[in-house]
Amino acid sequence: MSYAFAVDDVTAAIADPVRRQILELLRAGELPARRIAERFPISRPAVSRHLRVLRECGLVHDTLTGRERVYRVDPAPLAEVGDWIAGFARPAGFWGPRLDALETEVHRTRRDRRAQRLEDTA
């Protein structure tokens, strides 16, 4: 049971600068798709597809409110990458013990995400 599956999706997702900026934007608070799109020089459908990528790997969640779709960030999948990175700790227990806390967080939020998914597109 490795995270390889999820890590693959998440690393691919954050490899794009636009998607990273979207996440940073959402860090300040939830936003409807329109508000997100107008912050970028690219077309709205382009942003919409970036949002889909982020959605499919659980980095954002959305709630349909009237005719607006509000997005909010979920850092849990990022923690899995942080977990992988932590495996490259210096000599022995350099960052290790500190980042181990992340792993705990991963397990904790894995439950939450399942619940979240049911709420999505609600």
Place this chain on the structure above:
Amino acid sequence: MSYAFAVDDVTAAIADPVRRQILELLRAGELPARRIAERFPISRPAVSRHLRVLRECGLVHDTLTGRERVYRVDPAPLAEVGDWIAGFARPAGFWGPRLDALETEVHRTRRDRRAQRLEDTA
């Protein structure tokens, strides 16, 4: 002064599963290119190019020894990504304080890397 530049290269580098596996392989110890290549089902030149990508963003360093080129991993650039991830800490100071240690590490190793680069291809 943001890491955006470096983070962009590093996230792109670790987005590929083969490159991540190379890093994991090198985590156990340095290896000549040949030894790395024979662990993968793809051709040797393909691995060689993956190594180049990893080299160009500082994730690996190489030393020319006779007719062999020995590679070793450098986790420092990964720390910059960890740093970025840490910015998505839960509510307030959930992982934050723990991952702050990473940032310190980033600064520390930035000097080292400059020295490393001079040694490369030596």
Place this chain on the structure above:
DNA sequence: CGAACCCGTAACCGATGAGTTACGCTTTCG
């Protein structure tokens, strides 16, 4: 010296990915 070894690069190719415009659905509101 010449053959074998180790490795990187060049040239080429199919797949993938990010961008665009056009379109359709649902919700709001005059």
Place this chain on the structure above:
DNA sequence: CGAAAGCGTAACTCATCGGTTACGGGTTCG
């Protein structure tokens, strides 16, 4: 009810990327 707003999707184009084979340069060794 009909127009406008807010989103997502489809179809298409173009650049990038990862894979392959072919090749060349430096090193070891019989």
